[in-house]
Amino acid sequence: MKKVSVSFTLNGYPVTAEVPVTWSLLKTLREDFELTGAKEGCGVGECGACTVIVDGDAVNSCLYPVFEAEGKSVMTIEGIAGEDGTLHPIQTAFLENNGVQCGYCTSGMIMSAKALLDQNPDPAENDIRTNIAGNFCRCTGYVQIVEAIEMAARKME
Amino acid sequence: MSDHLFVGKSIPRTIEADKVTGKAVYIDDMKRPGMLYGKILYSRYAHARIKSIDTSRAKKLAGVRAVLTGRDIPDARVGFLKDQTVLKKDVVRQFRDEVAAVAAISPEIAAEAVDLIEVEYEELPAVFDPFEAMKEEAPLVHEVDARGRPVKSNMLPLPWKFEAGDIEQGRKDSAFVVTDNVSTTWVNQCCMGTSGCIAEFDTSNNLTLYNQTNVIFGHIGRITEYFSQIGLKGKKIRVVNAIVGGSFGTKLDTDIYEFISIQLALKTRKPVKILFDREEEFQALPPRQPAVFTIEQGCDRDGRLTFRKCEAILDNGAYTSWGATTPSVMIMPMSSLYRVPNVFFKATCVYTNNIYCQAMRGYGNPQATFAVETSMDTLAEAAGIDPLEFRMINRNHPGDETPMRLKITSCGFEECINAVKEKLKWDEKKGKQKGRGLGMASLIHVAGGARVTRSDGHGMVVKVDEYGHVDVIESGTDQGQGSPTVITQIVAEALGVRPEDVFLTFGDTALALWDAGTHASRHTFMAGNAAVRACAKAKKQILDMAVEHMAKIIKGGFKRKKRKDPDFVEPDLDYGLIADPENLDIRDRMVFPKKDPDHPYFRIPVSQVLREGLLGSGESKVVVAEAFYDPPTEMLDREFKGNLSQTYAFGASGVEVEVDEKTGEVKILNLVAAHDVGKAMNPTLLLGQIYGAAYTGVGYGLTEEIKVVNGRVMNPSFRDYQMLTAMDVVPIEPVIVEPMDEDGPYGAKGVGEPGLVPTAPAIANAVYDAIGVRITDLPITPEKVLAALKEKG
Structure with a gap:
């Protein structure tokens, strides 16, 4: 399958993903970055278990094509505690x-x-x-x- | 009792912090080396003969590792009545019938391969209505039973009939008699985490099943039986649970997809994961059992119940899981909710070509209580008695033995009814508001285990290390109810350590002692009692160590002091105070003499004693204790009588609604949920159980329904199913009644299911008070309200 290279900021760090062009942001986070905090509860944007923050807005990452994340800032549940682990x-x-x-x-x-x-x-x-x-x-x-x-x-x- | 450090306190769920950081590992998140992904092909017909299956194209797809049909695996029968095989070879009997399965290197390839399987069917006549299915001329869903004997009817050979007292006498004693027809429908448990598992065989064909069941040992039993039919007799089975993304009954049985993952793993010699998508979860997961009731009740002039007679018809669907056993739980409210001397209850389960059913929070209780509480309202009206007063007259009392032979011990029923009366301003508002109304309903439920298998036991292992850290190996399952926190509180209290010293391991059959399962609202009661007992033993071991080592530790301290300060004079102490373990105690990490807890020298950290005792020279020692708590309860006898739980929960829900007569919409203005919980172990967590159960009950009452048309689920998505969202504001006022149960750990009783049970009937009764029409078919949708209003005129 055709792959796409997407660069974005993930929980404060610059990252690049080389993943199939059809992948959602959720799939990329879970499979490529092994950030499994966001969940696929329905896969069609109805339940919100996959919610992450992109450039300040909460989005259903299961519906969000990964290539749309190019150049943006993505924050997941794994990235909101302090650097020393202090919970948000x-x-x-x-x-x-x-x-x-x-x-x-x-x-x-x-x-x-x-x-x-x-x-x-x-x-x-x-x-x-x-x-x-x-x-x-x-x-x-x-x-x-x-x-x-x-x-x-x-x-x- | 007020001097508890942890029990009864709202300790935060810190032990579950992984759930707020994304670290908690659910079955979705689990991967095993070389793991493949399984996918199931379901039937295209509700009833059909399979003429042929062509898997050749699927097998050729790159990345596919196995394609299985019913012809590739042994014909072993599974399920409660052994009425189905894992993959269906000849006949499909419902849309969710599993016809073939694929294992592939990715979920996408597995899905693509499933689409490439070609099945030719010959459609057979089907039956979708249980009443039609009972007729002689109805098509048979099964032509033979599990043993291959011809079957004559669609009615299942199950013995659900309960009789106590004399119905005819009850009728004679009645001044008022009413009959109601009520019905409930299919609802989905809607776990946010969908069904899934990973099956993995080792080289010698021992199985590890990564799972999310609430009955880890039940799985072992069912898979052992399956293994004996497929040539794997004697192989070891280990069930290891991931974090469970909700259960609500769905993980009680071993479902067909689990057997399929086992077959795919066996075939490929690789771990195979099957994970349902949401549509599959709505279509292929057995939901709550629907039921149709005809209920007749009578009372005398004083409003005392004289008899209750009820017949129920249950649409069993095409196969049999726990749904068909829900009548065993329906018998409880039918016979024992309120004092009623003469009872008759009969339930008939009927095969149809619809989806089949299983457990859901409350089991059969919400269905049966909807029938009883609808009838209570109509009977109160017939007798001219206020419905709340009518319930008060007939309430259960402590010390009662019910017609089912349930022995009622602690019982805060009266307080619960009074709470509804007071909080809803019942006397002021009832029957006096146009478009608004009040209604109530009550509940009884098992709250001290439920002996549905020969043992109702629960095992626990408690192990203490040299740092004072406590490992608890727990045989139950945390499905989200908060057990990790509550068990931690109990262990910390009973052992004398702090919650942060306690570490729990859940859900591993290789480590855990046996447990009947985390069902029937039993976890706090059973695990709590096991914890109290195991901790008492471990504490005794530590105190024995203390007797052996404390004097030495204290004298060693004096020696060190003397070396530093030559003027130090060793105090003259009565070491007799610490010479007997009976005279010592542990609390908040410290060991001390009971007679003098603040003794200036004899109060020392328990970790010091443990280090000396566990790491000292000579004979090695351990602090490890196990307990197996099995309450002295009875299994139901052939007449379905017996005291199956050590104690019972009571409660009452009162609801104020506003009904829009133009739109038919029902709005809940206030929901009072009063519950007798024995003792609130953790008030904040307890409220979570009450809120959550009440919300699901509101959904059951007003919105939720799996729409099944000619056997097919028509609304397999959250959008179409109408589970409540955060925008559906239901103001809930919980009332906690704490009569302290003498058999409960620190007085506690179970509370997981009760909140759901009375909610829907309370709403229905409130709707009647508001608009004068009674909706007897759940859910109470705007369409039904408008239709009923129109009929009333």
């Missing part, structure tokens, strides 16, 4: 407030929340719910996830 306040809040249960949706959920809080540090509950409307979760009923994002926003002030 959203990660901590999810652990403290039981925003994570089975954890499968968690990477995507946290990345959606991070994109939101980076753009809107003081979101209302409805902003949070709208923002994660595309991130499905079967375990939590979303209650403690929304609360965790609110907690994180307060901590990040």
Whole structure:
């Protein structure tokens, strides 16, 4: 299959991927870079388990052609903790407030929340719910996830 | 009890930090060297004869390593009633029938190869309605049974019939009698992580199955049986779990794709992974069992229930998994939710050419409770009694023995009903609002294990090293419920260490002791009881070490002090205080005399004792203890009676809804979820169970439905299925009732499933209060509400 060479910034480091032209960003992250935090929950952009941040916006990486990432900055769940491993306040809040249960949706959920809080540090509950409307979760009923994002926003002030 | 350091506290889920950093390894993320990818070809018909299968083009595709059909593997039968084979050779009986399978070097090539397989079918008459399927002239889904004997009817040979007391007498004693017809449909468990496994054989044909099951030893049993049919008798099977991306019942049975991955691995001599895509998860994963009920109940003039009679028809689909056993759980609410002296329940499972079913959170309880709680409301109305008061009159009490012979011990039922009354302002609002309404429903569920197999046991190993680190080898499965944290709290409390000293290993049959499975809301109760027992033994071993070494450690300290400071005078101590393990305790990493916990010299770190005891010269020692907790419960007898759980959970849900009479839309304004949990081990995690279960219950009540038309799943995607999203705001008010269960670890009972059980019937009852029409067929969609309103006029 025809391959494509794509250069972009991944979690702060410049990288180049040589992958089949049909690959999505998700497939490239998981297979080429072995960053398996983003998950394929549906493969058609409905569930949000594959959410990563591209140039500041949360995207469904399963629908995002990898060649579109050329020259852009991609951040995944593996890249949001501090260099010394200190968890990001959203990660901590999810652990403290039981925003994570089975954890499968968690990477995507946290990345959606991070994109939101980076753009809107003081979101209302409805902003949070709208923002994660595309991130499905079967375990939590979303209650403690929304609360965790609110907690994180307060901590990040 | 208030002096616990960790139990009862909202300890964060730090032990699961890998889940927030992307490090947690799910089955999706697992790779083995040389691993191949398996893909399944499913039937194109609901019922057809396979005339021919041509795999030649698929086999020629570059990258394909194996193509298997039913003709390539032994005809071994699998499943609860052994009514299917792994790959179907002659006849397909449903759209999800597995006809062929491919293993290839990439998922893409495997998918392409599956498309190249050509199957010629001859369509057969099919039946999609269980009532049609029961008729004499209906086409037979199976012409022979597992033993090859001819079958005369589509009705399964299952004995689901329960009788207690005398229904006719109950009828005579009744002042009011009502009959209702209610039904529930298929819903998908919607685990965010789809089904998948990796099968890998070693050179000697021993199998390791990387999996995500909640019943690791159940898998061993079923695969052992399969092995004996395919010439692998005596081979070792090891099940190793990945992190589980949700379960909700889906991982209770060994599914066909798992046997297929085993066959592909056997054929290719390589590890083979099968991972469902989402469409497959909706089409080929057995969902919750649907049921149709006719329920009749009576009560006397005072509102006391006199009898309950119910018959259920279950669309079994084409084969049999755990769905057909849901009546065994339906018997529990049918016989034991509220005090009812005379009970009759019968369930008939009928083969059709639809998808077949399995377990889902609550098993058969949500279905049966929808029937009972619909009837409770209509009967209360017939008797002219407020429905909440009616339930209060008939509630279960501590000390009751139910017609099923369940022995009710701790029971916070009354408090739960009162909580609904108070929080919803029941007396003020009930029946008094136009377009808005209140409704409630209750639940009983097993909460202290469930003896569905001869042993209901749970094994645990606790090992302590010289640094005071504790390894716990846990035989259950964390499916997201929070067990790693709760078990850690219990171990830390019972052993006297801190949560950060505890390390858990889950889900490896080679390491773990036997366990009946993480089902039936049993993990905290069973693992907790095992932990308390194992930790007591390990603690005793440490305290024995302390008696042997403490005086030496303390005197050694004095010697060192004296070397540094010649003026130091060794205190005159009563070493008798630390001479008997009975007189010592461990708490928060410190060993000390019980009589004098703050003793200036006899309070020393447990790690010091461990280092001296474990690394000292001479006879080597270990601190390792195991416990196997199996409660003194009973298996159900032939009449389906017996005390199968050590304790029971009770709860009540109250709902306030607003119904838009123009659109038919039902909006939940408030959902009070009151639960008797024994003791909240970790309040924050407990709330997560209640919220999550209630949300799934709201979906069950209002939106979720697998649309099956002529055997085919028509909505196999999240978009079309309508699982609730974060935009579906349901204000939930949880109420925790803590009667402290005397058999539970630190008083706790199970709570995993209960939250789902009463939610849908509470909504249905609230809709009735709001608009005066009763929807008896789940889910309560706007279309049904509008149709019912139109009929009412």
